[in-house]
Amino acid sequence: MHDVVIVGGGLFGLVLAEQLATRCPASVMVVEREHHLGGLCWSRRHAETGVEYNPYGTHVVATSDPRVWEWITSRVRMVAYEHTVHAAVAGRLIPLPLGLEAIEAAYGRKLSPEQARDAVERDAAPYRRAPADSVRTLALAQVGPRLYEMFVRGYVTAQWGADPADLAPEVFAERFGISYRPSRGYHPEAQWQGLPCGGYSTLIEPLADHPRIEVHLGRNYLNPPRPRYRQLMIVTSPIDAHFQHQLGPLQRRSLHVHWRVLDAEDAQSTPVVTYPDGASPYYRSHAPALLPWNCAHGKSATVLVGFEAAGPGPNQIDFVLRSPQNVELAAKYAQLAAASNVLLAGRGTTFYDDMGHTIERALTLADRLVPTLL
Ligand SMILES: Cc1cc2nc3c(=O)[nH]c(=O)nc-3n(C[C@H](O)[C@H](O)[C@H](O)COP(=O)(O)OP(=O)(O)OC[C@H]3O[C@@H](n4cnc5c(N)ncnc54)[C@H](O)[C@@H]3O)c2cc1C
Incomplete structure (x- = not known):
């Protein structure tokens, strides 16, 4: 039996696991339902094109938090990259926000x-x-x-x-937000932006590479036998499922990303394009070959493009709708969590946190937990 069980091998769970294993003598078990680590920011190399891509959609780090940037850059080399998202409107590409x-x-x-x-x-x-x-x-x-x-x-x-x-x-x-100046990219307020050189696996996988961390992939912690622990369990998966939906399910929305290999001449000219007219069958598309972590590839006759659309499908993401009813219900689940001896954290408890905030919250939680585990 381990001292600590962490449910979810996404960014939050792995940052926390690494911090606990390296800062105190606790043994940590990470239980992950999928067969890979990294959660939504997972990236891998596409077999046919050799392109590094995020199956769930493009992820770029953008932060102004020095602790977060220092934490990232002390673990992986970041390729500097100022992300721009364009909206396809009336035959033109308009930069957002x-x-x-x-x-x-x-x-x-x-x-x-x-x-x-x-x-x-x-x-x-x-x-x-x-x-x-x-x-x-x-x-x-x-x-x-x-x-x-x-x-x-x-x-x-x-x-x-x-x-x-x-x-x-x-x-x-x-x-969204609005500015009256020419675009300065998608994250004009961020002090640092970039992509991990070689993909997110170069950041994610070493986090679990510690003699006191054991990873169980392909395991849903809600199925028996439930993981047992000596001191603490932290759950980063959906809060309502953890409490068997006893207050009712939080209303969710599904998205999926369908990846296709296109002739280069049919592909978009910028990494991420949105389609705000509502008439397109997808509302966003991704061309990861245009991201700087793939620059070594040079020109190719075919291009990998991910089409992001609503509803269930491959590379599915479920997220909680921020509706007034859900805000109220999430607050009630947070009260249940406060009275529970299991800690709930990460994406399972929030509407949206970017990776910078996710890392910051995991580091802060580790600061709180480490003294209790020494
Ligand atoms: C479409 C989209 C695009 C985004 N783009 C960006 C971006 O460009 N930049 C940025 O900073 N942030 C971005 N984000 C946010 C980023 O994805 C999150 O900040 C980050 O992934 C949160 O990490 P997490 O570990 O909390 O959650 P997750 O990544 O969701 O990890 C939770 C883990 O728990 C596992 N799990 C769930 N249920 C169970 C179970 N029952 N048993 C065991 N394991 C379970 C899941 O498989 C998953 O691996 C984006 C998010 C979305 C949805």
Whole structure:
């Protein structure tokens, strides 16, 4: 029997496992349902094209937290990369998040930053009288109807499978925002950005490579025999499943990514493109050969492209909808968790944390747990 059991071999579980095994004498068992480590940020080499790719969709590290960046770069060499996501709108590729290029596309003319601000402010002002209690009302109040219709409504509906009027405003606040300047990339606020040289496995797999860490792949901890432990169990998988859905299931949305090898001339010219018009069968596509961790590949006649669409399918991701009902239900599950002797953490307990925040939370939890395990 191990001192600690960690359920989930994603980023959170593995950062925590590494910290506990290296900072105290505890033995740690990591139980992972899939047959690979890494959870959603897992990457691997595509057999046919030799391209490094994230099967669940492109993952880029972007952080301003010095502890997180120091932790990452002390374990793996990072390739510097300023990520840009483009929206395919009216036959053009417009960089996101919403900035001067998007405003010019919505208003159909060249604008200075001041003119762009004036135009958006004028159109958004009437919507500021309503309470900003949903994606729709917050987006209209911040960016006005033209940008909302062109960039927000179709994309949010396709990705979340819900009317923007039924989604909590945080979905817009976390994912969109607006600037009146030319684009400075997808993460303009991040101090450091990059990709692990050689893929996420070069970061992820060594974390579990410790004599006191034992990994069980392909094991669902909810199935008997349940893992036993001497001191502590930490669960990073969905919180409602852990409590047998006793308060009801959190409402989830499924996405999947279907990977295809295309002729190079049919492929997109930038790494990630979104399709906000709502008319496309997929709402985002990924071309990982264009990411700098694949630069050594040079030109090829074929290109790997991942098409991300709603619903179940290969490389499926299930995530909890941030609706007002779910926010309330998640808070009730958090109360159950607080009264439990099992610690719940990671993606199973949150609506969305990026990898930087995931690492930061795992390091902080380790700081709290290490003294109790010494
Ligand atoms: C589409 C998408 C794109 C993203 N892009 C980025 C990005 O570009 N940059 C960024 O910083 N972040 C990004 N993120 C966020 C990033 O994926 C998360 O921050 C990170 O993966 C969270 O790690 P985790 O370990 O908490 O969760 P997960 O990666 O979900 O790991 C949880 C693990 O638990 C396992 N598990 C589940 N149930 C069981 C069970 N019953 N028994 C045993 N094991 C179980 C799962 O298989 C999984 O391996 C993205 C997320 C999504 C959904």
